[in-house]
Amino acid sequence: MSKRSGEDAPNKEPRAADPLVIRSLEFMGGMAGAAAWRPESVLPEVAFAGRSNVGKSSLINRLLHRKKAARVSNTPGRTREVNFFEVNKQFVIADLPGYGYARISKEAKQAWQPLIEGYLRNSPQLRGVVQLLDVRHAPSPDDHEMLGFLAEIGAPTLIAATKVDKLTRTEAPKKLRELALALGVDDEQVIPFSSVTGMGRDDLATAVVALVAEPPWRYRVSNPASY
Numbered sequence: 371m372s373k374r375s376g377e378d379a380p381n382k383e384p385r386a387a388d389p390l391v392i393r394s395l396e397f398m399g400g401m402a403g404a405a406a407w408r409p410e411s412v413l414p415e416v417a418f419a420g421r422s423n424v425g426k427s428s429l430i431n432r433l434l435h436r437k438k439a440a441r442v443s444n445t446p447g448r449t450r451e452v453n454f455f456e457v458n459k460q461f462v463i464a465d466l467p468g469y470g471y472a473r474i475s476k477e478a479k480q481a482w483q484p485l486i487e488g489y490l491r492n493s494p495q496l497r498g499v500v501q502l503l504d505v506r507h508a509p510s511p512d513d514h515e516m517l518g519f520l521a522e523i524g525a526p527t528l529i530a531a532t533k534v535d536k537l538t539r540t541e542a543p544k545k546l547r548e549l550a551l552a553l554g555v556d557d558e559q560v561i562p563f564s565s566v567t568g569m570g571r572d573d574l575a576t577a578v579v580a581l582v583a584e585p586p587w588r589y590r591v592s593n594p595a596s597y
């Protein structure tokens with residue numbers, strides 16, 4: 371009798387369980403302005419922020435094991451609303467509009483600010499933000515502004531370094547270190563990510579699941595000042 375495949379390689383590490391199995395996914399709608407409609411804030415929310423074209427929609431699709439839950443654009447600056455996705459009827463992902471694309475007019479560039487800031491200030495169930503940065507580039511002034519705003523409101527923030535597949539194996543660690551240094555964070559706080567290879571997906575999923583399990587930081591007893 372032939373061996374079953376699972377018994378062929380006893381020394382091989384068993385594949386780790388998926389930290390975020392997607393059982394259901396529902397697009398809930400988009401929020402077009404700071405005072406506009408948004409889905410009722412009942413479930414915990416995690417928002418995804420970053421420059422236009424940084425790979426936000428691609429990262430969300432990877433995270434959710436979907437080819438096109440969030441729209442991936444070749445034309446940067448296309449996502450103009452905050453798009454909400456309900457995951458497993460347990461938590462909500464908010465895909466924020468990309469900011470700071472150079473070829474967009476100054477007015478359009480400024481338009482993101484009230485919407486993003488309004489959303490971040492007025493979402494009682496928000497647990498934290500995943501801030502995306504392209505691993506190949508130093509953070510832009512807009513990135514610093516965004517991170518400064520997140521620090522100001524006290525939002526727990528995860529950093530994902532996107533498009534790591536575009537670097538060689540020797541370049542990647544160097545660029546990741548540079549990024550951590552530029553942000554003033556420890557190397558371990560930056561999650562290397564690639565939507566093309568799937569690198570970092572499970573690490574990010576684990577971190578997002580942990581964020582969702584926390585109470586909203588604004589209401590934590592230990593942190594009344596940030597409310």
Ligand SMILES: Nc1nc2c(ncn2[C@@H]2O[C@H](COP(=O)(O)OP(=O)(O)OP(=O)(O)O)[C@@H](O)[C@H]2O)c(=O)[nH]1
Nearest residue numbers: 422423424425426427428443447448449468533565
């Ligand atoms: N090589 C590589 N390309 C990527 C990766 N992530 C995204 N891209 C590409 O980068 C471009 C922008 O990706 P999107 O996911 O649409 O970026 P976004 O941040 O959602 O952009 P906007 O919604 O327009 O602000 C697309 O051409 C993607 O295919 C990645 O990890 N590796």
Ligand SMILES: [Mg+2]
Nearest residue numbers: 426427441449
């Ligand atoms: Mg997008």
